[in-house]
Amino acid sequence: MAQNPSLKNAAISAGLEQVLHYLEKDPETNIPKIMKLIDTVTPKDWYAKQRAAFRKAIEEKNNWYQLIMKVYELDPGVRQAFFRNFILNASLQGSARQEEVSARENCNVPWAILLDPTSACNMHCTGCWAAEYGNRLNLTFEELDSIVTQGKELGTYMYIFTGGEPLVRKKDVIALCEKHSDCEFLSFTNGTLIDEEFCQEMLRVKNFVPAFSLEGFEAANDSRRGEGAYQKVRKAMKLLKDHKLPFGISACYTSANYADISSEAFFDSIIDAGALFVWFFHYMPVGSGAAPQLLPTPEQRTEVYDRIRAFRKTKPIFSMDFQNDAEYVGGCIAGGRRYLHINARGDVEPCVFIHYSNVNIRNCTLLEALKSPLFLAYHDGQPFNGNMLRPCPMLENPEKLRKMVHDTGAVSTDYESPEAVDTLCDRTTPYAEAWKPQADKLWSESHPDQAE
Structure with missing residues (x-):
């Protein structure tokens, strides 16, 4: 048997x-x-x-x-x-439960859930998706607690706070970590609200890990995040290192900062500061404030691709490039396939960068959201491309996102300035067309048996 x-x-x-x-x-x-x-x-x-x-x-x-x-x-x-929460609960027992529920319900079940405790932030950075929601929205502690409770029933033990600046709600964040001590919580943060008292709270609950947003060295970082932002992050990193607390870096690369952010000097600086991981995110031109000129050229993106893979072999830090490393996770991970996003108004979105939805967590369960029309369209359509260097339905396959939103009747969740999916996809189509030849070349060279 x-x-x-x-x-x-x-x-x-x-x-x-x-x-x-x-x-x-x-x-x-x-x-x-x-x-x-x-x-x-x-x-x-x-x-x-x-x-x-x-x-x-x-x-x-x-x-x-x-x-x-x-x-x-x-x-x-x-x-x-x-080790207990991430390896045993989230990655071993949790994954087994996710697969079980996914097979039974015929839908995606996420490994991680991204949550916006608040849309409020003390900064306004160019290209930040959170700016599109405004700054007056919040999920209550009870709503956050309910989401985590429901998630654990599906096998999800990894939760990532986005925003806004999540640490505007630091007391509720810590209370959630304390109540759900079997989960691992990570937070993207600008670092300005981390102090001695918060370090002591992190040591007490033990299951909270910050990821500091950095856009390169001081000049590049502060050009997007404001004067003095870089030094504030360095101060917060030193505080955490002194307390023997883990942290990582979240870095958005653009046409303006790609060289600095993927340089050996940048890697060495964050390693010396104590960072254990760095996540690289490709700039996404979403919302009315989008700046398409910040999209990396095919040559620039290729340089980032080559550099990160080279340093991965030599530098003592875990690095992941969320646009160029899709082959390691089988393509697009959104739509609940590996993660989903719930914004501060409760809208359940397939992707943190793509602001369309059919459902709100205040009106449905988490499982019902995963079985909603847009989420099922993701489930049925993934992977969106056989070339894993073209994984995204917005950035590299905009015709796919356009069709899914139209077919499912999903609506914009950008309440400050709603953006029609055709407007967004018209903006990304030139990028997709420019990247395709280079992506196909890279993919055929590294995966000759899988190239289209």
């Missing part, structure tokens, strides 16, 4: 709990021993690629091994909570 996948994952989780406890005693000595044990007792196909990469890192003591050792410099309680 076939083994129940949930029972198998539960057994593996229990074993990993013991492994993590053992590692705490002497990680440098015990990590190689544990790797050998894992290879012996787990199925050969269980996270085979990840295990192979991990084994190589241990044997060569390369940049990934250095990153692992940096994790062991963190506060022990925070580190243990991260």
